Amino acid sequence: MAEDLTIVQGDKSIQYQSLLPQIRALMEGETDIVANLANVAAALKEQFGWLWIGFYLVKNDELVVGPFQGPVACTRIRKGRGVCGTSWAQAKTLIVPDVEAFPGHIACSSLSKSEIVVPIIRNGEVLGVLDVDSVNLNDFSETDQQWLEAIVETLPL
Ligand code: SME
Numbered sequence: 672m673a674e675d676l677t678i679v680q681g682d683k684s685i686q687y688q689s690l691l692p693q694i695r696a697l698m699e700g701e702t703d704i705v706a707n708l709a710n711v712a713a714a715l716k717e718q719f720g721w722l723w724i725g726f727y728l729v730k731n732d733e734l735v736v737g738p739f740q741g742p743v744a745c746t747r748i749r750k751g752r753g754v755c756g757t758s759w760a761q762a763k764t765l766i767v768p769d770v771e772a773f774p775g776h777i778a779c780s781s782l783s784k785s786e787i788v789v790p791i792i793r794n795g796e797v798l799g800v801l802d803v804d805s806v807n808l809n810d811f812s813e814t815d816q817q818w819l820e821a822i823v824e825t826l827p828l
Contacts, residue, residue, distance in 0.1 A: 676717050687818035690718050695825055702827060709738035711822065715803070716740035722782055722806050726791075727755050728799035734759060737799065744779040753777035758788040759797050764816050768809040780804065787811040789819045791828055798828055 679689040694714050698707045708726045715724045725739020727748060734748040734755055751760045753775055758765045767786045770776045776786075783804040791799045801823050805811065 676714055678718055683812075683814050684818075686718055687814070690714060691818065691821060691825075694822055698825065698827060704828060705738055707826060711826065712738050712740045715822075721803050721810075723780065723802070723804040726799055726801055729759065729797060734800065741804070742780050742782075745777055748777060754786050754788045755800050755802050758790050758800050762790050762792060762797050764789045764820060766811050766813075766816060768811075770804075782806050784808045785810045787815055787819065789816070789823050791823050791826060793828060 676693055677689065679686055694711055697710045697714065701707055712724045712726065715721070721741075723739065723741030723744060725741065725744065726737040727734035728737045732750065734750075736744055736746050748756045750756050754765055754767055754770070754773055754777070757775070765788045767773045767776070770778070770783055770786050773786075783806070785805045785808050787803050789801045790797045791801065801819060803811070803815075803819070
């Protein structure tokens, strides 16, 4: 496909509905993991404009930052630490409406107010997480969870 994205306005479901096929098309025929994760992070950033969108990948029993869009971030996160490490340990999506109320939250940016973390699970094993941070409190809902989980499922990992 052409390397430009069609950005739509409207409620979140409409935005995700437009974005998901475009993300699939971007990754079609491409097996390089860094390339695909980089384009997915960029596509989400372009459509939604969140503060930070990116991937942490499990390497030697730690999460190591991968392709992302946004301010510089913590490089390594241990299992069970922060929202990302907790999502990894529990192998489930975590929605944090107010990061200051999450015990152990790792503040990479003081601008981040709410967060969603979706684990990337293959054959029962967590390979990494998709982390999204917003400057607004309570910015993520079950709608984001459903669509971001669908996006994570399409990643050819
Ligand atoms: N806040 C995350 C750390 C990663 S940054 O937000 C990019 C956490 O608590 O795991």
